Amino acid sequence: MIHTMDFYSNRTLFTLMNKEKTEQPDSPNIHLHLQIQTHNKETNEQDVLPFSPSFPQSPWTLSPLHSPSPSLLYHCIASLHRHHGNIFSIAISKGFVFTGSNSSRIRVWKQPDCIDKGYLKSSSGDVRSIIAYNNMVFTTHKDQKVRIWNFNFSETFKSKKVATFPKRRKINTVLNFNRAKNITKKQSDSVSCMAYYHSEGILYTGSHYKTVKAWKISDKKCVEFDSFLAHEDRVNDILVNQDDGCVFTCSCDGSVKIWRRVYTEKSHTLTMTLKFQPSPVNALALSSCLNHCFLYSGCSDGMINIWEKERLCYRFNHGGFLKGHRFAVLCVVTVGNMVFSGSEDTTIRVWRREKGSCYHECLMVLEGHRGPVRCLSACLEMEKVVMGFLVYSGSLDQTFKVWRIKVFSEDENIDVDGNDNGDGRVKIREFDMSPVLSPSWVEKKIQGSPFQ
Structure with a gap:
């Protein structure tokens, strides 16, 4: 195994975030990788070589991890700075990409190269979560409200806000405490995450105040029909298995919980609690198909835990973990059997689950951000002889980047539909150093405020 992460040794997050990216052009709008790295086992040094003598300016970069197939290439096709503040959320639908930040404007971009198509304007910023489904967009805001938008595209992009909830009287409705405690509750009860069944x-919203609410969305009306205390600490992420309606939540309390709706009643019941280590769980992702279902949970210790669903029941078993990130994993997304993870260490890792088994390997490390990678979204991109992916990343360095990954057809291990056959336990490619807790997260945790 070639240890390609040696250059992180004896470095802090501060030095990583302030490292000069000398290999990138100075243009604020487009950043391209113009080199590949090869590893010398004997000297443990990296030499910079041109991609090809005939094409010295090629933007494509060979995966530095030297995966079994040499046909994995990637490059950053755009780096955009048209935001006001840090970027917290990304969503894709109908050929559009939506990004949320500290600003009250939700930026809209056209795929694949992210041409600016305008924005959705709200009265409140800090858009921590975005969901896009068909022609609907759900957004959460600093004023503790959720907004629903409809959009369409003819010659120009057009949008309309169709609902805002909950109403203010519901925000102010609390338990029978005094007014000072009511204010504290209101300020703490902001929406941190969403999922749509x-x-x-049904729209599920998770809050900083440990609760999950379920809303029925129909005819421009949003009716809350269930609310339950989900965790002992703030809810960081929530997702729904579209195949069976199971709801997954994760929290700073270090656990992942699975909930099922009781269809004879308007309520949800806890079916299972998953907990492998005490580290806070920041992000969830699901890879589901007819025969297999895998749940990925990204933690603040740099690990991504893998949970495999039993075929004949709803039980999930721990199948191992992905180790490689140096600091907290803040976001995880899946496309088929491909897994993309973003971390506080400023990198994005691309993992692949091998067909016919639970074997995972890290195919490449995408570098370019100068701050923690807060959010990710990915989609499949097909061409004549090449299969690839478009990966969109948002960072706390206030940039939004677009990555194109190419996988040539000779690589038969990429499974678009995630259809695996056979059983097997997860095997993890080890790295030379164990991940550590993020210094900034530790500092904020001591102060009583988890990493954002």
């Missing part, structure tokens, strides 16, 4: 039209 397509077939039932």
Whole structure:
């Protein structure tokens, strides 16, 4: 195994975030990788070589991890700075990309190269979560409200806000405490994450105040029909399995919980609690198909835990973990059997689950951000002889980047639909150093405020 992460040794997050990116052009709008790295086992040094003598200016970069297939290439096709503040959320639908930040404007970009198409304007910023489904966009805001937008595209992009909830009287409705405690509750009860169950039209929202609410979305109306205390600490992420309606939540309390709706009643019941280590869980992702279902949970210790669903029941078993990030994993997304993770160490890692088994390997490390990678989104991109992916990343360095990854057809291990056959336990490619807790997260945790 070639240890390609040696250059992180004896470095802090501060030095990583302030490292000069000399290999990138000075243009504020487009950043391209113009080199590949090869590793010398004997000297443990990296030499910079041109991609090809015939094409010295090629933007494509060979995966530095020297995966079994030499046909994995990537490059950053755009780096955009048209935001006001840090970027917290990304969503994709109908050929559009939506990004949320500290600003009250939700930026809209056209795929694949992210041409600016305008924005959705709200009265409150800090858009921590965005969901896009068909022609609907759900956004959360600093004023503790959720907004629903409809959009369409003819010659120009057009949008309309169709609902805002909850109403202010519901925000001010609290338990029978005094007014000072009511204010504290209101300030703490901001929405941190969302998930949408397509077939039932149910929107789930998780809050900083440990609760999950379920809303029925229909005819421009949003009716809350269930609310339950989900965790012992703030809810960081929530997702829904579109196949069976199971709801997954994760929290700073270090646990992942699985909930099922009781269809004879308007309520949800806890079916299972997953907890492998005490580290806070920041992000969830699900890779589901007819025969297999894998749940990925990204933690503040740099690990990504893998949970495999039993075929004949709803039980999930721990199948191992992905180790490689140096600091907290803040976001995880899946496309088929490909897993993309963003971290506080400023990098994005691309993992692949091998067909017919639970073997995972890290194919490449995408570098370019100068701050923690807060959010990710990815989609499949097909061409004549090449299969690839578009990966969109948002960072606390206030930039939004677009990455193109190419996988040539000779690589038969990429499974678009995630259809695996056979059983096997997860095997993890080890790295030379164990991940450590993020210094900034530790500092904020001591102060009583988890990393954002």
